[in-house]
Amino acid sequence: MKAISLKGFGGVENLFLDDIEKPVPGPDQILIKVHASSVNRPDIVQREGNYPPPKGDSEVLGLEVAGTVEALGDGASDGPSRHRVGDRVFALVGGGGYAEYAVAYEGHVMPIPENLSFAQAACICETYITAYLNAVVLAEAKAEDTFLLHGGGGGVNTASIQVCKALFPESTVIVTASSGKVERVKALGVDHVIDYKTQSFADEIKTLTGGRGVDVILDHIGAAYLKDNMKCLALSGRLVIIGLMGGIKAELNLATMMVKRQKIIGSVLRSRPVPEKSAIIADFESTVMPFFANGTIAPLISDVFPLSQAADAHRAMEQGTHFGKIVLEFQ
Numbered sequence: 001m002k003a004i005s006l007k008g009f010g011g012v013e014n015l016f017l018d019d020i021e022k023p024v025p026g027p028d029q030i031l032i033k034v035h036a037s038s039v040n041r042p043d044i045v046q047r048e049g050n051y052p053p054p055k056g057d058s059e060v061l062g063l064e065v066a067g068t069v070e071a072l073g074d075g076a077s078d079g080p081s082r083h084r085v086g087d088r089v090f091a092l093v094g095g096g097g098y099a100e101y102a103v104a105y106e107g108h109v110m111p112i113p114e115n116l117s118f119a120q121a122a123c124i125c126e127t128y129i130t131a132y133l134n135a136v137v138l139a140e141a142k143a144e145d146t147f148l149l150h151g152g153g154g155g156v157n158t159a160s161i162q163v164c165k166a167l168f169p170e171s172t173v174i175v176t177a178s179s180g181k182v183e184r185v186k187a188l189g190v191d192h193v194i195d196y197k198t199q200s201f202a203d204e205i206k207t208l209t210g211g212r213g214v215d216v217i218l219d220h221i222g223a224a225y226l227k228d229n230m231k232c233l234a235l236s237g238r239l240v241i242i243g244l245m246g247g248i249k250a251e252l253n254l255a256t257m258m259v260k261r262q263k264i265i266g267s268v269l270r271s272r273p274v275p276e277k278s279a280i281i282a283d284f285e286s287t288v289m290p291f292f293a294n295g296t297i298a299p300l301i302s303d304v305f306p307l308s309q310a311a312d313a314h315r316a317m318e319q320g321t322h323f324g325k326i327v328l329e330f331q
Contacts, residue, residue: 153177221244
């Protein structure tokens, strides 16, 4: 089968279209004929050699797929399984998304709503589940909370905006974005947008909240934002760190954190045990997927590339000009 392989770790020049062996579904796994996948920031980090797949998962890049059920492994049979050969499905995978066929655990596979295309469905797992798990579940979000979401037009951030507004329509959502994306972020229905290129988000949060601060912060920057993030947190506020683009080490005033009863939560989805991911996905499916089915949430697609142009798709993500998800289609 066709797949994207790596000549070595480093830049996009190491990505190439290859012929590799078609995977075989193991116990409780489903083989999916892939129609679309998507590019996520962890793919870039893995290509650079800094994010190996969990043991037993494919070395091929790609964390989510959408397509049709090709075959069922033992324990995922046509009898008890809710997925049958030929069904339209999308899935979270530990690796292997940049290929014509991919295997996923049955508990990580969901049916595609009739109103969504394969390209749209390929945008859901890695970003929307991440948004729901971290901004809502781990942060124990409530209807009256104020959210600060970093990331402008990136996939996780646009997903977080949609998820927070769908589940908590009365909440206040504040987003940081670069100058060129401010207006597009506003159009998603957020309450306030802070241009981090020209404004201090910590100062703006103080003004916007009357000095109270925000209840939940979802951050992919890490060290570079830690000090200002902590300034922004209200009493009992929760900071969830999901990325380290701005470094891994920073100083922290523990006394202030204790007095304000604040929480810092670190979170990664990919390396969680299979049963744990299955439980998260089941919760996401029952809580969030109805909003996709009724059109309240629609995946945002920035660019679509054929699989053979995966290197161009990676360049587009690294340039940071995309708004929403970058999709790979299989033609």
